[in-house]
Amino acid sequence: MSTNEKPGKKPGEVETTGHVWDANLQEYNNPLPRWWLWGFYATVVFAVVYWFLYPAWPVGGSFTKGFNTITFMDNGEEVTTHWNTRSLFAQDMQTGRHAVRQREMLDKVGAMEYDDILADVDAMSFVNAYAKGSFGTWCAACHQTGGAGVIGLYPNLRNDQWKWGGTVAQIEETLTLGRNGYMPGYRESLNRDQLNQVASYVLSLNGYDMEGDAVAAGEEIFTGPLGGCFQCHGMDAGGLPSQGAPSLNNNLWALVDVPGAASDEERVSRVASFVHDGIQRVMPAFADRLSETEIKVLTAYVHSLGGGQ
Amino acid sequence: MKHESVETNAGLLIILTLAVISVGGLVEIVPLFYINDTIEEVEGVRPYTPLEQRGRDLYVREGCYTCHSQMVRPFRDEMLRYGHYSLAAESQFDHPFQWGSKRTGPDLARVGGKYSNEWQVQHLINPKSLVPESIMPGYPWLATTPLDYSDIEKRMIALKRVGVPYSINRAEFEANVERFGEETAIMLDINRAEDNLVRQAQQGNFDGDRSFISEMDAMVAYLQVLGTMVDFSQYSEGYFAEFR
Numbered sequence: 001m002s003t004n005e006k007p008g009k010k011p012g013e014v015e016t017t018g019h020v021w022d023a024n025l026q027e028y029n030n031p032l033p034r035w036w037l038w039g040f041y042a043t044v045v046f047a048v049v050y051w052f053l054y055p056a057w058p059v060g061g062s063f064t065k066g067f068n069t070i071t072f073m074d075n076g077e078e079v080t081t082h083w084n085t086r087s088l089f090a091q092d093m094q095t096g097r098h099a100v101r102q103r104e105m106l107d108k109v110g111a112m113e114y115d116d117i118l119a120d121v122d123a124m125s126f127v128n129a130y131a132k133g134s135f136g137t138w139c140a141a142c143h144q145t146g147g148a149g150v151i152g153l154y155p156n157l158r159n160d161q162w163k164w165g166g167t168v169a170q171i172e173e174t175l176t177l178g179r180n181g182y183m184p185g186y187r188e189s190l191n192r193d194q195l196n197q198v199a200s201y202v203l204s205l206n207g208y209d210m211e212g213d214a215v216a217a218g219e220e221i222f223t224g225p226l227g228g229c230f231q232c233h234g235m236d237a238g239g240l241p242s243q244g245a246p247s248l249n250n251n252l253w254a255l256v257d258v259p260g261a262a263s264d265e266e267r268v269s270r271v272a273s274f275v276h277d278g279i280q281r282v283m284p285a286f287a288d289r290l291s292e293t294e295i296k297v298l299t300a301y302v303h304s305l306g307g308g309q
Numbered sequence: 310m311k312h313e314s315v316e317t318n319a320g321l322l323i324i325l326t327l328a329v330i331s332v333g334g335l336v337e338i339v340p341l342f343y344i345n346d347t348i349e350e351v352e353g354v355r356p357y358t359p360l361e362q363r364g365r366d367l368y369v370r371e372g373c374y375t376c377h378s379q380m381v382r383p384f385r386d387e388m389l390r391y392g393h394y395s396l397a398a399e400s401q402f403d404h405p406f407q408w409g410s411k412r413t414g415p416d417l418a419r420v421g422g423k424y425s426n427e428w429q430v431q432h433l434i435n436p437k438s439l440v441p442e443s444i445m446p447g448y449p450w451l452a453t454t455p456l457d458y459s460d461i462e463k464r465m466i467a468l469k470r471v472g473v474p475y476s477i478n479r480a481e482f483e484a485n486v487e488r489f490g491e492e493t494a495i496m497l498d499i500n501r502a503e504d505n506l507v508r509q510a511q512q513g514n515f516d517g518d519r520s521f522i523s524e525m526d527a528m529v530a531y532l533q534v535l536g537t538m539v540d541f542s543q544y545s546e547g548y549f550a551e552f553r
Contacts, residue, residue, distance in 0.1 A: 019313055055553075058340030074547030084553035089383035089394065090546045099385055137390050141440060142428060150439065153431070282425045289392070289423075 054083055105130075109300075110293035114168040117300050124304065131301035134294060138286065147305050151257050153281075158306040161252035165241035166309035172299045178285030181244050183232070185278030190227065192272075198227055199271035203258070205237050206251040208267065255279060346552040349398045353538045355489050356402040356473045357531070358496045359461050359506040360513075364531025366464070367524055368407070371448060376413035379406075379535070392419040393541045396549060402473050414445055419536035426515050429529045451525040452516060458506050465499045475499050 017027040051057065053068040065082035072079060072091040081087045093099050105126045109117055117123045136145060142154040149156035155163065163181060164174050186195065194217075200210040201218025221227035223235060230237075232245035239247030246254060253259060256274045261267040286295060302308070315322055341347050357365060368374070381387050383394040395418050400406045424432070428439065434452055436443040465475045476482040477499045485494035496505050510522045515529035 017312070019316070058344060061343060061345040063340065063344060072547065075545045079547050081547075081550055084550060085383050086394070086550035086553050087547070089385070089388075090550060092385055093388070093546075096385065133389065138423075141424060141432070144441075153439075281427065284422070284425060 102130075106293045106297070109297060114296075114300060114303075117296075118304065118308075124300070127297050127300045127304070130297050134290075134298060135301060138290070139298070147302065149254070151253065151260075152255055155254045156252075157302050159252055160307045160309075161246055161250065161254055162241065162307065162309070163239070163244045163246045163254075166303070166307050168299055168303050168308070170241060171302050171308075172295060174283060175290075175295050175298060175302075176285065176287045179244055179283040181279065181281045181283070183245070183278045183280075186227070186275050187277075190221070190275070194221055194226070195272040195276055196268055198222055198229065198275060199268045202237070202248050202271055203264075203267055205249040206258070208264065210264065210268075347397055348401055349396050349549055349552045351396060351398045351539055352543065353540060354398050354401065355493050355538060356468075356475060356497055357534070358509055359458070359465065359502040360509045360527050361531045361534050362464065362468070363456060363458060363461065363506070364527035364529070365403075367451070367528050368531060371451075373417075374407050374409050375411060376445065377407075377415070377417045378409035378412050379416065379418040380408040381416055381418050381536075387416075391416050392536070393539075394549075395536075396539065397552075399536070399539060402468075404468060404471050404473065417532070417535055421533045421535040421537035426513075426529055426533065427517065429532055430516055430525055433525065433528065448528075451528055452523055454524045456510070456522045456524050456527050458503060458522075461502045461506060462499050465502055469499070 015029045017029045019027050051064070052066060054066040055063055056066060057064045068083040069080050070083055070087040070091050072087060072094055074090070109123050109126060112120070112123060117127065135143075135147070139147075143149050143157055144154070147157035149158075155161070160166070162170070164170055164179055190198065197214045197218035198221045199218070200214040201222050204210040204215045204218075222229040222233075222237070232240055232243045233248050234240050234245075237248040239245055246252075251258075256270050258267050258270060261270055290298070315325060356362075379400070380395045381391045381393065388394065395408075399418075400408065430452065432439050432445075433447070434449045435447045436445040437447075465473075466477070469475045469477070474481070474485060474488070475497050476485050476494065482494060482498055485497050488494075489497065495501065496509075498505075507522065509530065510526040511519050513526070513530055515527075515533070516523050516525040
């Protein structure tokens with residue numbers, strides 16, 4: 001059996017608490033170690049100093065505010081308040097090292113024309129660094145990290161296919177005001193055969209070798225009153241940015257997974273069923289969430305992803 | 310009291326231990342109940358509508374809080390990512406609040422309006438289909454399970470007992486009209502809860518199917534209102550510091 005006796009010390013040399021259990025179990029009453037005791041006093045002193053500097057004790061419906069103060073600008077006026085995390089935050093946003101540096105760059109880019117931003121190495125490296133976080137937070141959940149999109153759901157921003165246009169002005173408008181992509185379904189107005197014909201025609205515009213009669217019939221539907229596709233997609237199927245209607249002759253697909261289809265038959269049926277269903281989808285507006293400069297930075301970033309016009 | 314009598318009496322020892330360790334919590338929490346400025350004076354914060362409240366119940370049922378907090382802290386990096394820091398006023402009608410500090414996923418205090426309804430639905434059914442890196446589990450049953458709102462009135466009455474201003478009689482309704490405006494007051498009326506819930510689900514069309522009121526309708530309605538009630542452009546930077 002082990003005992004708690006230290007070598008060289010006999011029980012009785014150290015004071016005990018006087019408690020005795022089971023006949024001979026005793027409890028030593030050693031003094032606290034010096035270093036521990038001083039550490040304890042130091043925390044007490046720290047607490048008292050803290051009470052004087054920072055908000056601490058509740059008093060009635062309020063509390064002691066402490067003597068420590070924070071100064072920041074509020075509506076162009078300098079205000080000084082007692083120390084609190086909200087004032088500290090306001091101050092950090094105004095005079096903190098990183099915030100100031102970031103604001104300087106944002107102001108600089110905000111004051112530049114798009115052409116100059118896109119040509120300026122420094123500005124673009126800031127745009128890329130800033131957009132990495134900003135695009136990740138606000139856009140990537142839909143357009144994916146890097147902007148490649150999800151076919152059928154969210155458009156690819158890296159290629160030359162633009163619904164609403166790929167100039168900086170058009171991209172900026174897309175981000176600021178949002179967009180409603182809408183194409184009516186042709187459930188009632190076109191039957192199965194006609195849907196297949198118009199699908200064959202659209203595919204033929206994209207370099208697929210389709211059956212001649214179907215293509216001819218499809219062209220009539222596309223460019224005539226029956227389908228009226230030309231009203232949005234244009235007579236040459238080159239697209240109409242004002243309608244958000246994409247060009248249908250560049251073999252770039254955002255909604256119908258044509259490249260993923262194995263045979264001509266499957267391609268036709270995929271396009272036909274898309275035209276049958278139509279689509280409605282929303283790109284949210286960011287005017288309320290992002291500042292003009294942030295939108296500018298994101299616009300430059302999207303433009304530089306590969307498809308900018 | 311003698312040291313020995315405490316040490317040799319387990320019941321007494323437990324009671325005294327509890328008393329000592331609760332001091333820390335009590336001195337930090339209790340004053341908040343009577344300090345006047347705890348809840349900021351701010352326009353726009355209202356209790357949840359019946360549909361949103363059911364969505365909130367589902368949020369708790371599914372344990373979303375085990376991965377998501379709902380409180381944006383007043384730090385620069387938080388503000389850049391999520392937006393304005395959360396106010397006490399914004400969770401004054403939450404019972405229990407969902408602040409939390411476990412962030413396996415992002416904070417959701419300001420997620421309302423960030424994405425479209427379609428995105429929310431698709432993401433809840435299968436998060437990986439939209440965010441390939443995601444480790445969030447899917448909740449596909451929300452879309453197929455009809456929303457049970459048979460006890461919505463009882464739920465609202467329970468919340469009313471703990472201080473949420475839902476109205477059940479004329480006087481309370483009038484008080485709500487005064488406080489929140491007529492349109493909101495109608496939504497907070499317990500007697501019309503079921504109608505209100507059905508109407509909001511159909512008009513909002515949160516899950517993309519107007520004819521079927523699913524749990525998804527409630528969940529998305531709740532997510533889309535999070536953090537959207539206060540118009541922060543109305544207040545200067547220093548305003549909320551005055552309450553601290």
